[in-house]
Amino acid sequence: MKRIAFTLMALAVAFAAAAQERVFMPAGMFKYAERDTCSLWLDIYNPTPGSVTSIGGKEKPTVLFVFGGGFVGGERDNGYQRAWYKLLCDEGYHVVAIDYRLGLKGFHGRFNMEFLHAVQNAIDMAVDDLFSATLWLIEHGEEHGIDANNLVVSGSSAGAITALQAEYEIANRTNRCPLPPTYNYAGVMSFSGALYSYQGGPYYKTEPCPTLLFHGTEDRIVTYKKMKLGRRYFGGLDSLAKQYKKKGYNYNAYRFAGHGHEIASAMTRLIHEELRFLETNVMRGKKRIVDTLVDDPDIEIPDWASIDFKALYK
Secondary structure (H helix, E strand, O other), X not given: OHXXXXXXXXXXXXXXXXXXXXXXXXXXXXXXXXXXXXXXXXXXXXXXXXOOOEEOOEEOOEEEEEOOOOOOOXXXXXXXXXXXXXXXXXXXXOEEXXXXXXXXXXXXXXXXXXXHHHHXXXXXXHHHHHHHHHHHHHHHHHHHOOOOOOEEEEEEOHHHHHHHHHHHHHHOOOOOOOOOOOOOOXXXXXEOOOEEEOOOOOOOOOOOOOEEEEEEOOOOOOOOOEEEEOOEEEEOHHHHHHHHHHHXXXXXXXXXXXXXXXXXXXXXXXXXXXXHHHHHHHHOOOOOOEEEEXXXXXXXXXXXXXXXXXXXXX
């Protein structure tokens, strides 16, 4: 009996150890801002030991990630996101995942002017928090092996909206941007994102940084094309890519035929396109333009991907 008990105990310890190894943990967690309602934290994930952290003598950028959830929910460290962080770290990248305030949490309403005001407020809050995290990295990044002048901001759904909006504020040097006058991100990666403007369609005073866009053509949560109400504009990949192409900006656009909002969580599946963009458009500075329609019926479609934006706030 003692031998059986010892064997079972050893197996339990072994299984626990194996489970622990499967959980990808950050190297550190840090509070980057204090708000009236909450503290905001970020996680830093280091490159995997032995991974290649530079190309041609140039360090790979840090990927700064903003999670999705319709500005009503979400978290910076759920399972599928951590799996993606690990892929990036295995490829030699730092990853920083941040909190931000959820400006539509508890909001209920129809698509009207009140809703648009609430959306604008939620985006502004999230962008403010992203800028605060960026300022924290400018001040403290070197202590953690991170070059704050070499950040690629990335986001999923609401996080992608936040990333695109932040770059828009930087390119137009609005009074909402507290970053140093010459600062810009090294790149943007958007998974099912869009840009919001209350002054008509998008207009960039200066060229935005290299931008990677993924979007499903049938997305019912974040528009793939554009929505307008008066001078208020909300434009997804199709609308933004037309502007980028017209102006000659550095961008990659992948349009997933027949797919909806599931593209927001397809980061691990799309890793090869991401790495090509990071290494070519961002690190090497090449204007490699991609604008393509992708037919991939094997992309997993979770239950939540079939709802529309109205269902999020009913």
